[in-house]
Amino acid sequence: MGNTRISTTISPLTSDWNTDRHSDKGWPQFLDSVTISGLRGWTGETVEFRFPVTAIAGENGAGKSTVLKAAAAAYRAPSKFSDMRTFYPDDFFPNTPWERVEKVNLLYQFHLGVSIGTLNLRKPSRRWRGMPERVGRPVFFLDISRIQPIDTLIGYGKIAKQSTFRGDETEFSDTDRNMLARIMNKSYTAGKMAKYEQKQIGILSTAEGEYSNFHQGAGEDATTDLVTLLRAAPRNSLVIIDEIESSLHPRAQRRLMAELFSIARSQRIQFILSTHSPYVLEQLPTEARVYIQLERRGTRDVIYGVTPDFAMSLMDDVDHAELTVYCEDREAAVVIDALISNERPDLRRRISITPVGPASTVKTLGQLSHEGKLPGKSIGVLDGDQELVTGCVKLPGRSAPEREVLENSDEDYWDAVAQRLGVRTGDLLDAVEDARRLENHHAWSRRVAENLGPRVRTDRVWEDAVSVWAQRVVDIGDRTEFVKDIFTHLDG
Incomplete structure (x- = not known):
């Protein structure tokens, strides 16, 4: 039930966002980002909101609530809504007998139709400055006290x-x-x-x-x-909800997200959420997931496009592997596993392979790992068609994994794959040829499985093809060098 509902809401919302975005037909009022300095350990980090429904994840104390509260103070209530509340920074960040809030700077970027505006709320000492410049917009804030x-x-x-x-x-x-x-x-x-x-x-x-x-x-x-x-909430409102999943079981969380997608589209409302839930994160497109990583020195890194699995691994203290390998997706993870299993099977159990999202996320994590900002040892693995950066290695080849594995013309290779799958080689070749006509190579394995019939799973097509490729096709020297790079980071 939940998945069906989501499939009918997220795609139309994404389509509207990609087509109309900040036009009068889209989201004529939209908070693009907030930059926070001098508040609760923030030192000028920027959090961007790249989708009408954005979720921020992170450990307790990472600063999720600070971002939400700063966002709530970005606007004033429109004058036509006399009974609507205006939020002020002092509502969320007051002076107390134990803290004195000063030397704070909140810098906002927002859209008004096609125009881009900025606002600077600052508190150099006793009073906040910049309040009169705030643009009118309905803002609603639900904090954790609601539960x-x-x-x-x-x-x-x-x-x-x-x-x-x-x-x-x-x-x-x-x-x-x-x-x-x-x-x-x-x-x-x-x-x-x-x-x-x-x-x-x-x-x-x-x-x-x-x-x-x-x-x-x-x-x-x-x-x-x-x-x-x-x-x-009127049309074009900003709605902010702390810990959206609180007290709801997984199916209810998914159904709630589907409702938010539908409302965001019909009312052009912007939602900013915080969450610890993988069930919330998995409903969102890549650009709508933000992770705040709190470093040991107290500084923060803002990571975009994280997968739910990666976000949960960072928020979980259980750590069994000696080295975490970050890659783009499950397809790349299968390739990495097959290469290591063929080259150094005795060491496979010492690593954990985690898909984290697009190449930009892998590169960010590789850089953070190289700088010692992530817990434990880790390395990023990029697809062969990506540019190499510090903290990462590349898969063998020059193309995406699907192209490296499935754009193969060797008949002995396909005989071996067909034998593993339990199908005729001719039927497999016909299925692969049809799949390769698709422009999106990420869909090739699924199309091959569909062509071969209900007895063949998509996962099995990819796993068997990769297993044979890693054993028989890939250059042995390239395989050895790749695995050597991985375990240099493990033992270094």
């Missing part, structure tokens, strides 16, 4: 003890109720939000009866509040 049980919040106990309730109640529309039902995978007959003395209480009804926040689970409670917020 606290309602009966623990100050003032709500009084409401719970009342025998009668006197407050304003707003019924959920069918659209809102259906959205909540899709996320929670639960049927609701009604829903409403009650307000009493500036406090909100969500009330839901199912076939079993009516119940309030006081008797809802944390995930249902938090999602009800989110649906209420989304209903109030």
Whole structure:
């Protein structure tokens, strides 16, 4: 259910973003980036928002919430919305008996239609400067306090003890109720939000009866509040949500992301999220994933396009391998594994191969590893068609792995692959020839598998073809040199 919903929402959103972007038809108001200096250890690092729904991951203390709070202060409430809140830096970064906030600089870049603007909020000593220059835009911020049980919040106990309730109640529309039902995978007959003395209480009804926040689970409670917020958010708003996945199980997380994609497209709303969840990250396109790596010296590196697996590996203390090898995708990982297994099988268990995203991400990680900024030993492995950079090595050949392996004309090679797959060589060659007509070489293995029938998996096509290639086709000297480079980093 979740995957089907996502497939119908993320593609249209991506299409609109690539086509219209910052035009009047697209996102005429968009926060492009924030640069933070002098605040909670930030020293001028920039975080860019490259997609209408962007998620920021990182360990606790890396600075995710600081980015979200800085983003919330980028705009003022438009004058036409008299009851809408304007967020100020002091709301998030106040002076306390233990901290004095000064010498802070927040630099923003944003789009107003096709025009690019900048804003500098600064606090050299006692007062923030630059507030009058802020552009008007509706901003909504949901922090982690939304998942606290309602009966623990100050003032709500009084409401719970009342025998009668006197407050304003707003019924959920069918659209809102259906959205909540899709996320929670639960049927609701009604829903409403009650307000009493500036406090909100969500009330839901199912076939079993009516119940309030006081008797809802944390995930249902938090999602009800989110649906209420989304209903109030005007077109072109900025919506910021801390730990979007909190209290939701994986399927509900995926369904929630699908709803955000749909709303981002229909209402041209920009979402900035923080997360620790691989299920959230895997729903997003590459450009929408940001990882903040906190170094031992307290400085930060902002990494774009990380894979969910890589993000989780950085946030997990469990480390069994002696060397982590970063590569672009699973196809490259299979090639690396086959080359090492053929050359030095005794050492294969000492390394971990992790796909991390596009070549730019591999290069960034290779450089960070070379500078000693990543935990443990690691190295980047680039495809053969990439330019070599510090901290990386290249796969044998001069092309992408799919082209190196599948653009092969040797009949003995294809006989061996066909034997492994349990198919006739002629059928395999026909399937490969058809696949190579596709412009996107990343789709070749899948097309070969489709042509060979349901008994042959895509993964198996690639693994068997690579295994034979690494054993029989690749130049032995190139294979030896590649594996030697890998283990030089392991033993060096």
